Amino acid sequence: MFRPSQQTIVFALFLVLFLIFSLLLHGFLTPDNMLTLLQNVAVLGILGLGMAVVVIGRGIDLSLIAALAVPPGLVLQMVQNGHTLSLALIAAFALGLALGLVNGWLIAYAEVPSLFATLASGLFLAGLGQAALFKLDVVQWSPGMNALTTLGQGRVAGVPVPIVMFGLAAIVLALFLRQTRLGTFVYAIGDNPNAARIAGLPSRPVVVLQYVMASLVGVFAGIVLAASVNSMPTRIYNSTLIYDVILVVVLGGIGLSGGRGGIVNVIIGTLLIGTMLNAMTIMDLSYSAQNLIKGLVLLIAIMTDSLLNPRNEETAQQGDI
Secondary structure (H helix, E strand, O other), X not given: OOOOOHHHHHHHHHHHHHHHHHHHOOOOOXXXXXXXXXXXXXXXXXXHHHHHHHHHOOOOOOOXXXXXXXXXXHHHHHHHOOOOHHHHHHHHHHHHHHHHHHHHHHHHOOOOOHHHHHHHHHHHHHHXXXXXXXXXXXXXXXXXXXXXXXXXXXXXXXXXXXXXXXXXXXXXXXXXXXXXXXXXXXXXXXXOHHHHHXXXXXXXXXXXXXXXXXXXXXXXXXXXXXXXXXXXXXXXXHOOHHHHHHHHHHHHOOOOOOOOOOHHHHHHHHHHHHHHHHHHHHOOOOHHHHHHHHHHHHHHHHHHHHHHOOOOOOOOOOOOO
């Protein structure tokens, strides 16, 4: 008997919604709106890739939006202050690396639950940016940043560069998860942390690696976002973007119990959520109404995940979010 997977159901739902919006929603299927949708989907998708690596390893990273906002904002601020772009980029990725190392150490070695560790580190980094690094909440683009303009606004064979960046990041992380030994370790640790330790896998270093990768992916997504809008609105950390990222991952079919899913799930989840968000914007739904709909969809996705990937006594132990 044929049982469709969650990713198959979600992809079918995306096709149906896209068709309905195209037929009934004025302005949806226009070149300008499709370009906007693709650019928005790119940043959301890149963030989803970073979150996926952590969730597959049975964790969660709530500091991802701080990584998106603060290190790229630091790049813009340093260039404004007269520093070279290369030095600013090194400083930004070093800050992202530090965030990932702190998250990984707290979770892997201090054994702080990932939910609380990443919430605290994200709050700290966002506060550091607002209190010490930035003069204004929106850090403006400056001529010294022009070398990165193509990253957000260019095209390759007619395809927006942010989509190309999303595709490249997806390929790199897919190869890491499926073609490397460390990627295999991530799945093994996510599936059963205790068994992975007994088998002699380097569980703690791999967990640290997951959070380092997620933070660096977040910094990369932030640079693409900044290049797309020619600024960095650092208070984006206070938005509901992190819930959109979690929605992409869970709805796409990556189980919160760990050890399941992959990059294809992120792509499918990104397509559906990006289409929904774009349609709600065109319909001019209020911010509250959009949050209500997203919250309902996230709740349904989590319930579906619980049914498809039930937890037992083993999966409820170490590494649970």
